[in-house]
Amino acid sequence: MQKQNDLSGNAVFDQWTSEHQVIDRFTDNLSEWIAAQSKLRCLQFRQTVEKLGELNEQLQSHFEREEEICKHLKAIHHDCPLDVEAVQRQIDHDHSDISNRLKHLIDQMQEAELAMDGWKKGVHELGLIIDLIEQHDEQEAESVTCLLTRVSL
Numbered sequence: 001m002q003k004q005n006d007l008s009g010n011a012v013f014d015q016w017t018s019e020h021q022v023i024d025r026f027t028d029n030l031s032e033w034i035a036a037q038s039k040l041r042c043l044q045f046r047q048t049v050e051k052l053g054e055l056n057e058q059l060q061s062h063f064e065r066e067e068e069i070c071k072h073l074k075a076i077h078h079d080c081p082l083d084v085e086a087v088q089r090q091i092d093h094d095h096s097d098i099s100n101r102l103k104h105l106i107d108q109m110q111e112a113e114l115a116m117d118g119w120k121k122g123v124h125e126l127g128l129i130i131d132l133i134e135q136h137d138e139q140e141a142e143s144v145t146c147l148l149t150r151v152s153l
């Protein structure tokens with residue numbers, strides 16, 4: 001039991017880094033796939049909605065893991081809880097922003113399928129969401145690494 005609570009900073013970091021790599025690969029593949037579809041006459045709205053749903057599922061379980069990481073950081077930084085809370089607030093804010101925009105895009109693409117219109121608008125929004133995920137991950141990595149480094153020093 002004690003061992004689980006003592007999960008080292010590196011173990012948390014490795015697990016979390018590998019999840020980011022999986023998400024990066026997924027968004028890279030998705031962007032490539034979308035770009036290829038955009039050149040075709042028959043736009044794949046339904047498949048796009050499915051892929052966006054997959055991305056959403058991956059992100060939700062990743063975000064849950066990050067909530068666990070925040071709890072872990074809180075436990076090891078009990079001497080300065082305000083620092084961890086500030087990081088956690090920013091992370092929570094970004095996660096709900098990304099989730100809301102992605103869910104809205106899924107709805108938008110489902111409506112677009114019915115009207116067979118709105119592909120470009122949806123693709124543009126997806127590009128913005130992927131940029132947001134990347135920016136969030138960079139900032140999050142910086143903040144979390146900083147907190148983990150302080151513990152391992």
Ligand SMILES: [Fe+2]
Nearest residue numbers: 066091095140
């Ligand atoms: Fe995150």
Ligand SMILES: [Fe+2]
Nearest residue numbers: 020066137140
């Ligand atoms: Fe993340």
